[in-house]
Structure formats: structure tokens, C-alpha cells
Amino acid sequence: MTPDLADGGAASAAPSPAAAERAARAPLMSVRNVTKVFGRDVVALRGMSLDVRQGDFISLLGPSGCGKSTALRLIAGLSNPTSGRIEWAGGGRTDADLGVVFQEPTLMPWATVAKNVWLPMRLRGKSFASCRADIEDALETVGLKGFEGAYPRELSGGMKMRVSIARAMVTRPKMILMDEPFAALDEITRFKLNNDLLAMRAKLNCTVIFVTHSVFESVFLSDRIVVMAARPGRVIHELNVDEPYPRAEIFRTSAEYAAQCRAASEALNEAMGGAGAGHE
Numbered sequence: 420m421t422p423d424l425a426d427g428g429a430a431s432a433a434p435s436p437a438a439a440e441r442a443a444r445a446p447l448m449s450v451r452n453v454t455k456v457f458g459r460d461v462v463a464l465r466g467m468s469l470d471v472r473q474g475d476f477i478s479l480l481g482p483s484g485c486g487k488s489t490a491l492r493l494i495a496g497l498s499n500p501t502s503g504r505i506e507w508a509g510g511g512r513t514d515a516d517l518g519v520v521f522q523e524p525t526l527m528p529w530a531t532v533a534k535n536v537w538l539p540m541r542l543r544g545k546s547f548a549s550c551r552a553d554i555e556d557a558l559e560t561v562g563l564k565g566f567e568g569a570y571p572r573e574l575s576g577g578m579k580m581r582v583s584i585a586r587a588m589v590t591r592p593k594m595i596l597m598d599e600p601f602a603a604l605d606e607i608t609r610f611k612l613n614n615d616l617l618a619m620r621a622k623l624n625c626t627v628i629f630v631t632h633s634v635f636e637s638v639f640l641s642d643r644i645v646v647m648a649a650r651p652g653r654v655i656h657e658l659n660v661d662e663p664y665p666r667a668e669i670f671r672t673s674a675e676y677a678a679q680c681r682a683a684s685e686a687l688n689e690a691m692g693g694a695g696a697g698h699e
């Protein structure tokens with residue numbers, strides 16, 4: 420299978436079944452010509468446009484400082500664009516429509532796993548008792564059934580990240596934003612969490628926007644890869660990964676995966692000014 424460069428590089432005339440299915444998804448959110456400037460002249464993001472559809476798994480891939488986290492924060496509503504706008508289908512979104520996972524699990528050390536997962540519901544005024552079933556369901560989805568009463572200090576790094584993901588999904592959001600959630604984990608744990616994230620996503624049927632520095636991770640997880648360059652932060656390529664879901668571990672050793680990684684690496688090299696630096 421030839422990697423499908425959505426920006427015109429190698430797109431074939433007849434769309435693949437995966438591309439046709441992707442195009443048929445309902446619109447969810449659009450980033451329209453968004454620029455974000457910090458202070459007088461730090462252009463963190465310039466003219467970003469992105470149409471996100473329900474069920475997309477989009478990776479934002481690029482070198483340090485290209486505006487990936489800034490884009491995620493704008494989409495999350497944690498910051499406002501300097502110009503341009505973000506539009507949600509249906510006229511808007513509620514806080515419950517969105518879950519956010521950061522690189523650090525950011526758990527409350529004094530609270531149990533279940534109480535940590537309760538946090539977004541608690542902020543909406545819901546009692547722990549009324550949320551218990553949802554909390555248990557979220558913990559089961561991330562593979563932590565039976566750890567409700569444990570404290571963060573008793574968990575491994577991977578388990579803490581699972582709690583963080585359970586907390587983001589407990590409200591059953593339409594979209595989950597993830598900012599390099601697995602960057603601090605060892606490779607074996609990271610691979611396992613990549614597999615499990617796809618299974619969780621399939622169960623929740625939600626849209627994911629995932630920030631990463633890793634070509635390999637972006638190809639394994641996503642069906643769209645948005646490649647960004649720095650100074651100013653901007654989108655330079657969009658690549659489609661047409662491998663259907665569910666993706667088994669064997670995809671990692673396939674010729675298709677290698678071809679997609681090569682295409683993404685080339686795009687990333689271009690983003691880095693052809694520096695040819697090694698990628699994770």
C-alpha cells in the first residue's frame with residue numbers, strides 16, 4: 420500500500436475504502452485560519468486550519484516549539500486565538516464534550532484512584548455515589564479494575580497514566596485531547612498503552628487529537644497525521660494512514676507500517692528544514 424499523502428504527494432485517483440469511510444464521517448470541529456501570538460512577536464501558531472470529523476484519530480507531529488501544545492490548548496478552550504476561530508458542529512460544546520490528558524498524570528496524591536477519576540464529575544457538582552458506576556466502568560476500560568482504593572504512590576508510571584486517561588474519559592466526551600501522554604514512559608509500557616488506547620477509543624467511539632514527537636507512535640495510532648514546522652508554528656503536511664482499525668500488534672512489523680513511517684519521517688525532516696535528525 421502506498422502512503423496516501425493528503426497534500427497531493429501520492430494520492431491515487433480512486434479513494435481506498437478507509438479514505439472513503441473517513442470522508443463520510445460527520446464534521447465535529449474546525450480550526451479556521453488560527454494564529455496565536457505570545458507577547459509582541461512569538462508566533463506560536465500561524466494560519467492553522469484543520470477539519471476534524473467524528474471518529475478521527477489525529478496526531479499532531481512536529482519538532483519542539485512548532486505549536487502542538489498551543490494548538491491543543493486553543494482547541495481545549497484553555498487559551499484564545501489571536502486571530503481566526505474554532506467552530507464546533509452544532510453551534511458549540513460543553514465541558515463534558517472534551518477530555519484532556521497531559522504528559523504528566525497530574526493526579527491528586529492524597530486521593531484514591533476512584534476519587535481522582537471522580538474529579539471532572541465532582542467539578543460539575545455530582546456526588547461520588549452517583550458517579551460510582553461510571554468511575555468503575557472507566558477504570559475497567561483502562562485495565563485498572565480492582566485498583567479503585569489504591570493511592571497514586573502505589574502505582575507504576577503506566578498505571579498512573581491509565582488513571583489519567585480514565586479521568587479524561589469518565590464523562591464519555593466526544594473528543595479526547597492528549598498532549599504527549601506516553602513520552603515519559605519506557606518503550607514496552609508505551610507500546611502496551613498504544614495498543615490499549617486504540618481499544619479504549621474503539622469502546623468509547625470518540626475522536627482523539629494526540630500530540631507526539633514520535634513518527635512510529637503517530638503512524639501506529641492515527642488515521643490522520645498533521646505534520647507541523649516551527650518558527651512560526653504551522654502545518655506543512657497532512658498524511659493519511661489507511662490501515663483499518665482495529666490495528667493489531669502485527670501492523671508494527673508490516674511493510675505498510677514501514678512505508679507509512681518513511682513517508683511521515685520525510686515530512687518531519689522537511690519540517691525540520693531537512694536536518695535529517697534521528698526520530699524516536
Ligand SMILES: Nc1ncnc2c1ncn2[C@@H]1O[C@H](COP(=O)(O)OP(=O)(O)OP(=O)(O)O)[C@@H](O)[C@H]1O
Nearest residue numbers: 457461462463482483484485486487488489490652
Ligand atoms: N505562554 C507562552 N508565552 C510565551 N511563549 C509561549 C507560551 N507558550 C508557548 N510559547 C512559545 O510558542 C512556541 C510554541 O510552543 P508550544 O509549546 O506550543 O510548542 P510544542 O510544539 O508543543 O513544543 P514541545 O514539543 O517542546 O512541547 C514556542 O516558541 C514557545 O516558546
